[in-house]
Amino acid sequence: MKKIAVVGTGYVGLVTGVGLSHIGHEVTCLDIDPVKIDLLQKGCSPIYEESLEPMIQENQKQKRLSFTSKYEDIQDAEIVLIAVGTPQQPDGSANLTYIFQAADRIAKTINQEVTVVVKSTVPVGTCQRLRNYIQDRTPFSVQMVSNPEFLREGNALKDLFEGDRIVIGSDNPEAIQKVMEMYAPFDIPMMTTDLASAEMIKYASNAFLATKISFINEISSICEKVGANVEAVAKGMGMDRRIGSSFLQAGIGYGGSCFPKDTKALVQMAGNVKHQFDLLESVIHVNNKQQNKLVDQMKERFGSLVGKRITILGLAFKPGTDDLREAASLVIIDRLLREGALITAYDPVAMPIAKEHFPAVTFPANVKEALTGAELAAIVTEWEEFKELPLDLYEELMEEAILFDGRNCYSLEEVMEQNMEYYSVGRPAVGHTKSATLTHEA
Ligand code: UGA
Numbered sequence: 001m002k003k004i005a006v007v008g009t010g011y012v013g014l015v016t017g018v019g020l021s022h023i024g025h026e027v028t029c030l031d032i033d034p035v036k037i038d039l040l041q042k043g044c045s046p047i048y049e050e051s052l053e054p055m056i057q058e059n060q061k062q063k064r065l066s067f068t069s070k071y072e073d074i075q076d077a078e079i080v081l082i083a084v085g086t087p088q089q090p091d092g093s094a095n096l097t098y099i100f101q102a103a104d105r106i107a108k109t110i111n112q113e114v115t116v117v118v119k120s121t122v123p124v125g126t127c128q129r130l131r132n133y134i135q136d137r138t139p140f141s142v143q144m145v146s147n148p149e150f151l152r153e154g155n156a157l158k159d160l161f162e163g164d165r166i167v168i169g170s171d172n173p174e175a176i177q178k179v180m181e182m183y184a185p186f187d188i189p190m191m192t193t194d195l196a197s198a199e200m201i202k203y204a205s206n207a208f209l210a211t212k213i214s215f216i217n218e219i220s221s222i223c224e225k226v227g228a229n230v231e232a233v234a235k236g237m238g239m240d241r242r243i244g245s246s247f248l249q250a251g252i253g254y255g256g257s258c259f260p261k262d263t264k265a266l267v268q269m270a271g272n273v274k275h276q277f278d279l280l281e282s283v284i285h286v287n288n289k290q291q292n293k294l295v296d297q298m299k300e301r302f303g304s305l306v307g308k309r310i311t312i313l314g315l316a317f318k319p320g321t322d323d324l325r326e327a328a329s330l331v332i333i334d335r336l337l338r339e340g341a342l343i344t345a346y347d348p349v350a351m352p353i354a355k356e357h358f359p360a361v362t363f364p365a366n367v368k369e370a371l372t373g374a375e376l377a378a379i380v381t382e383w384e385e386f387k388e389l390p391l392d393l394y395e396e397l398m399e400e401a402i403l404f405d406g407r408n409c410y411s412l413e414e415v416m417e418q419n420m421e422y423y424s425v426g427r428p429a430v431g432h433t434k435s436a437t438l439t440h441e442a
Helices: 011-022 034-041 052-061 097-109 126-135 156-162 173-186 195-226 230-238 259-272 278-291 293-302 328-338 351-357 367-371 392-397 412-416
Strands: 003-007 026-030 065-068 079-082 114-118 142-146 166-169 190-193 309-313 342-346 376-379 402-405 421-423
Touching (some): 003 011, 011 026, 011 079, 034 065, 052 156, 079 097, 097 114, 126 142, 142 166, 142 173, 166 195, 173 190, 278 328, 293 328, 309 328, 309 367, 342 367, 367 392
Parallel strands (some): 003 026, 166 190, 309 376
8 A cells, every 4th residue: 555645635636535545545635725624634525526525534534544734744655646726827728837836845845756646637748847847856766657537527436436547657667557556456447658648648538528519519509400309319329339429418518627628728739839729629619609509599589688587597517516617607697697687596506606606696595496487497507406307397486487408408208298488409499489489390
């Protein structure tokens, strides 16, 4: 078992650190934010991730997991994982300030040979620069490994324990060996390569997944116009094993802290080496268009939205998280407020954060209260709670049952049994009475 330090207790760092302690390593997680560390020392998770908190407490009890904000406490770690944020700069490139700050502190603290493992998403070439940067500041030998993470928020522990692959990039065979030993108990296929390729695997993977989403979203827009159903189309495509069925769920676009940031960073990186990444630029453009889709549909249906009582169901960028970063809800609510609509918004977990963003929005206690008296409603995040909602509630509670479903939560068959007007993504509209139809009849 190894003595491991993890620098940065955001999503990636915390989940990885807790998981590594769970398989028996002695792990110290460090963060410069004392408030976060205080919470963690008390066994509380600062992020919403299923099963994480009990796992923190269990491993703290077993004395395998500790939290600190002092670099001295990690000076004798044989492996140091860096998992600090690389936020987006205005030009789309990654801000590496935090990573170099962490590298500086690590270099000044360590008192023995160390393997530094970069988990943060960093532009290709950064790990090599980091190795030189740390090596220049310490007399001890530094080995550098790029080990990108593929965790999904809301599914992070499962992805850690049952991931498809672990990518380990380094020019140093001993460092690769050490990191392979660290991960061995997970029993996940490992792929070894050089530093630059490992860094690129992360960007290329996220860019490809974003491409799949924008692709199916473009297909969905055409489906609406030619009377096809995008769900059937995605199912038929996905049965081809070369295509695969995942990430073909049409909707109002991707959000979160990763896809929007990483796609823009890759476009920027390509530009730096004089390559115009036309395909990825279009993927980003399509996504921006898609996040505006529901409001476009509403305007097409109603013309003016001034004074309309609109209920937004779902705020988080996807279910299972309270994360609002780059969420479609932000774009939608912003625009609706500018259109003069009166907004009520409900989300099972993301409301406390949303309240800070939108002082002009009403946040009710539950979904029933949210729908009561609304003139139209829109599903923005596909929480189970919304999927399980009895459909007759829309008619019962709303002034008129008009629903814009940005995540295709209901089957057209069940909607057709209701007395409601229903618009979704890439599927024929149901029950629309006005001449301003959104789709051509099949
Ligand atoms: C994503 C990747 O899936 C992870 O592998 C990666 O580690 C992570 O980014 C990262 O780079 O840190 P995450 O952002 O947590 O993970 O969320 P996803 O579950 O991938 O969903 C991203 C967005 O795509 C969501 O807004 C979701 O609604 C949307 N999406 C996903 C679709 O619109 N359609 C789909 O078929 C799938």
